[in-house]
Amino acid sequence: MTHPRTLRVDYDKTTKVLCVVGSELNVKLHRSAPPRSMYFSVKCTPSVQYSISPPSLETSHLSPIPLNGNSVLLISMSRASQHENDSKLSVRYYGKDKEVLGRAVLHLTALEISLDVDADRDGIVEKNNPNKGSWKWGPNGHGAVVLVNCDSERSYGKKPDTEQDYISKVSDLKDMSVMVLRTKGPAKLPEGYKLTMHISQGDAESVRVFRSRSTEVGNNVLSDKLFNHFVKDYPLVLSSESLSQEVPYLGGVEEMNFYVEGLRFPDKDFDGLISINLSLLEPISSVLPETPIFTDKVVFRMAPWIMTPNTLQPVEVFVCSTSDNYQFLKGMKNLVARSGYKLKICHEYMNRGDRWMQDELEFGYIEAPHHRFPVVLDSPRDGDLMDFPYNELLGPDFGYVTRVAQRKDVSSLDSFGNLEVSPPVTVNGKDYPLGRIIIGVAFPTATKGRNMTKVVQDFLWAQKVQEPIALFSDWLVVGHVDEFMSFVPAPDRKGFRLLLASPDAGYKLFRDLQKDGHGQAKLFEGQGDAEPVTLDEVLSDEGFQAENNYVQSCIDWNRDVLKRELGLDDEDIIDLPILFKLEEDRANEYRAAAYYPDMVNMIVLGKNLGIPKPFGPKVNGRCALETEMCSLMEGLGLTCTFIDDFASYHKLLGEVHCGSNVRREPFDFKWWNLEM
């Protein structure tokens, strides 16, 4: 029951009133009484319910009841009228001798109105959900969901559907949330009354509303078949240019479908919540604005953009073909084919020699109870691959989003090798069933240094459902978190292991080999692009050891942050034997890069790992680094495939992960079931 509406009633007049079922009218009897009224009585047709406040002691309201300054008549109706003015109520006023002083007559018409959404999140628009006007997180929560319509129904001459304010294909309706206006009442509204849908200026920046000119009875599942029965005409109702618009009242028992289209993702200045209102307006006169006498409100939350961790099932693997990466491509093709996934190759006309498929984009998805589709986040990196996400990925049911930064604010840390996501974790009792986003930045204490650009960071934080963690990655030449960390699935513990590059583990392995008499075994052997070097030489270089001590302390700093922010124990972490070297840049600053192919920079395809072939020292004819890697992974049931990326990636400061990207299945877990 909404709050009662104050109704003005004049005596000696007939007042025509439109009353919405479920609402109450409040008539201040004293205010509308003739002078010197002392008593009143009430009479009505059976379709009208009323009560008197303060309650009267008389058994019948047909005989005079004392009138006082606070006397209020509360009127309601429980059923829609079939005809205008088919219900009546009258109040008689009496003087002190119970002589009749006047009579106020109401002619009532009742209407059922509800603006409905899928507030219980089951994909069906239920009728008048009591919680439709608010939004609550969690499995016991409520509130409808709307998607940013960021895919493109057209494959040619395409642009995201949000960029056009009309519906050109009925298939586009699937990307929108259905909202149903259910009405019941006489064939038409009394003269001058109107239904109006309206939205605030702020919310109109985030959604548009279309409606269907035809009506659809009793079925809100939007099958293709049904669409074809539609008249292909969906007028725009609400937008930034039209914050309020009349909508037709169809008469009798009717449902009218509306389609709510999301226009932008949650961000620093948009918390994701949107209200849409429907009001019934009462006419006053042609020169005065109509008064809203009933308002129904529904609330939506814009679905966040969600990233997919390595533990989710792959769908497609993306790599670039370049003039010099035949060896790598062959390795990847074999791995992906063996794993049973689809390999998509971005050819040179499109990549223009830019092989860093990981860096230009990040795959994610958006989901509502009625629909879900992948969405690519395009990095402001904008290398020669810059057109790939828009030109090749955007399409029907494949969305696109980007954040535009000023050129001067973009650094290597804006490449999405520097944007990862953990598997689901629980931290001090708090669940992150969609994991946590991980990015790399400069030390917060640094007076200078590179950072991920603010517009992208703001976007990531605003999605809320995968609360980001900022690591320190500015110690690396390239500066990406995927140079020192990865996640692999595991059958035990938390369902995964965090892999960390570890110079200490590298030195430990090499020293053990040296002790065992393999000091003359060579790194980089059989590799045309680097001079082989013996273990003894590597281990005797004290400067090199100092550099690696520094790298280990940088990684340890991140290790401590990851343990704290992901709730990990040491047993959840595996140290991989990887050495780094420092390089001096133009500003005389030193930063690190992998000394031999950086095995942690791997591609994870289910239980198959595609790992940069490290070209480590051979022991008994087998690379000792590969042996160690396999031994660390096989306990988890994982298979290692070593891919030669030395010449075409490693020498250019990237590896397998940097040169590939994986689109994965979404989580089973629904983001709206998060407890926030």
Place this chain on the structure above:
Amino acid sequence: MTHPRTLRVDYDKTTKVLCVVGSELNVKLHRSAPPRSMYFSVKCTPSVQYSISPPSLETSHLSPIPLNGNSVLLISMSRASQHENDSKLSVRYYGKDKEVLGRAVLHLTALEISLDVDADRDGIVEKNNPNKGSWKWGPNGHGAVVLVNCDSERSYGKKPDTEQDYISKVSDLKDMSVMVLRTKGPAKLPEGYKLTMHISQGDAESVRVFRSRSTEVGNNVLSDKLFNHFVKDYPLVLSSESLSQEVPYLGGVEEMNFYVEGLRFPDKDFDGLISINLSLLEPISSVLPETPIFTDKVVFRMAPWIMTPNTLQPVEVFVCSTSDNYQFLKGMKNLVARSGYKLKICHEYMNRGDRWMQDELEFGYIEAPHHRFPVVLDSPRDGDLMDFPYNELLGPDFGYVTRVAQRKDVSSLDSFGNLEVSPPVTVNGKDYPLGRIIIGVAFPTATKGRNMTKVVQDFLWAQKVQEPIALFSDWLVVGHVDEFMSFVPAPDRKGFRLLLASPDAGYKLFRDLQKDGHGQAKLFEGQGDAEPVTLDEVLSDEGFQAENNYVQSCIDWNRDVLKRELGLDDEDIIDLPILFKLEEDRANEYRAAAYYPDMVNMIVLGKNLGIPKPFGPKVNGRCALETEMCSLMEGLGLTCTFIDDFASYHKLLGEVHCGSNVRREPFDFKWWNLEM
């Protein structure tokens, strides 16, 4: 206890370590062990605490314990060192026959560090409050408060203190929040270690941090006397231009004072929370960035701007003096003097004929546990009074804030007669101990209409502690909520009554008078500026009655919203007999203005009400409207004084309230004790 920090230890070396009391070091023993190590033992000086994980079964750690891949040594220190490296710990590694393979030695220095704030909100900076790093609303909440330093220490050549990034007067420190860096340890930090204070780019837009060059021992109450002992030199530590800066370590047991200065109020893009960090940095080498090995964080919330309702005690009353308002001014002077408050007159050289003191500004205040002062919100209305708030009000302990809107976006609804605040209320169990802000806008359903400008609305909503209510005021020519509503104190019920203008109450009163034979009594009698008119004439004008019915329905719409949003009953509302008339504007739209002086547009000074003299029909020699008004108010113990504002205000579409302003005492209730 913070999360342990991973410490790299090499065998056959001495590692010098700085350890912060209350933190833990985590040494992975396996990682730093010589090849083929099978056992280890640990020895340390009494100042060092350690534990072994997984726990060892041996009673003594001096004899060899089996080493496995997970062996971890956790080290902590409970007291600050007096000298560098005054504590020692060593680990011995053994082979399978328990022969010694190597030894790792740690030389430890312990430091106590805490960055402290007034997290328990008692005005004193306590030591290391466990909740200092987060903020929680409510009486059981915690978290420090910072004020926007929006007053001006200088009275001449003044500007808000936020506009200068240096401290020119020590009195300015009172407007800032003290933050204390407490340290205990050796006389100086080991070579290369540093303390650094840092802040994020976003937070630096909202605060600056200064420090005191001198130190202050054991007293954080900032008395004037103490200030004078200070060296008047407060270097800027953190700002938008300097996000990270080294701060001195003073050695021994020391406290250093910092001063946090708020720069901007919460707004749409600023939720009010700010973090300030202090890190201990470990040197690596001159060409590499130092690593933060310990970080302490404190959180502040920016104090919101708070409005004061009519039920709070007045301090000062402001009116304008113009060439034509002698009569009004005389009435106001008498009323204010009688009530015992201070009257401040804004003279013509400053007001330039603009008499609408209510409209140009709104008085409010900001409060922290250590300090509080009034702050004027300057309206973007910018009439001829526009310089008054800045030139006359801004000063020592009198703050100033404004929001700048584009000229085209500013309408009459931006005058602050359209910005009011309710007394404290409870709505459906939710407490609003500081009341709720009330503004007037167009109907949300309107396709056109005037609104309060977005920048001001965003500001008001962002303060959070007096959640605004939007009423419909665009039906009025001037469009201010103070034309149809006011609040007066009451001894019973909710402590106040809502007064509403009511044409129905007016008609009722006039009809009763007519019935009693006073139909020939005249309105406007004895008033030179309006033609007298009889009650009979007024009551027989059907068009006029229709206009007033419309006005009543507009007010009733607001009445319903106010009942719902303030949790009021009909008994909390008093209808005042006031009639309106409609006027046609240039766009052929009709809007309302008071027909006779609008009694609800009153000034409330404790129990004394200053009410526009209505010039109603005289009955037995006394104005019937005044009689009715007095009778309605006297039950509440309120005294009515009628002030003649007819010629100089009413005829210009304003009344007593529009022409005055009241600065009031702040609430006793502290805003941080709100349950949000």
